[in-house]
């Protein structure tokens with residue numbers, strides 16, 4: 355087996371190769387003057403089981419093209435099997451046509467990965483809210499898994515069992531509830547309405563008593579930060595002593611900085627997207643998922 359990191363998979367790919375005890379290499383990349391990608395393998399893939407590690411943030415469009423080119427080329431050069439690990443799998447939130455004529459990107463992207471030649475697929479905390487299982491996205495063996503243990507350990511370390519965990523919307527209840535169970539603390543959820551890409555309206559609030567308590571808002575993704583900031587405003591009005599944010603995928607440093615500027619005490623995320631707030635390591639969970647197989 356050979357782990358090859360694409361441009362958004364280097365930090366986590368190196369750790370994954372170590373956990374699996376296999377060789378590690380990086381995909382060489384330059385951008386031609388006209389903007390096209392020029393890619394080349396630094397290792398011989400012939401006859402090998404190749405694992406490509408590629409996150410979809412930053413630059414989801416370029417990341418996708420890079421990954422598709424890498425998969426196809428590995429197959430052309432005689433790789434025995436190609437496994438894709440997408441620590442953060444983008445394009446999954448557009449999982450239905452919310453407005454008539456809109457592109458539903460999730461299955462287009464999964465099918466492109468299959469079409470390029472991938473034999474199996476792994477992702478962390480995939481956005482599967484309106485998708486019942488990975489089989490709706492892929493025909494190849496595919497696995498979506500969580501890092502709830504790592505998230506619970508972070509909450510315990512910072513606040514012990516006295517914290518209150520809040521899910522900022524109905525889609526986050528699964529992750530929030532499970533993490534709260536692992537911590538052994540209280541949990542509740544808010545209701546949210548997204549008016550546009552960045553405008554968010556919270557239409558109802560949790561009933562739990564947050565007065566004087568340290569609250570941790572837990573979500574799978576933080577993109578603009580609007581969801582967390584909206585929920586935090588309610589929590590402050592409800593008398594919370596402090597509000598922190600814990601998520602799996604934080605899309606950028608800027609989003610984390612925005613949360614901090616808006617009074618969020620601690621911002622913590624995993625290294626599925628590499629930012630200065632990446633304090634949780636997902637590589638060991640990825641290795642365990644791979645060792646137990648894709649389905």
Ligand code: R5P
Pocket residue numbers: 447522523525526551552554573574575576577578579580581582
């Ligand atoms: C929504 O379904 C997700 O779970 C997140 O709540 C959402 O994507 C966060 O986006 P933003 O940070 O832009 O509010």
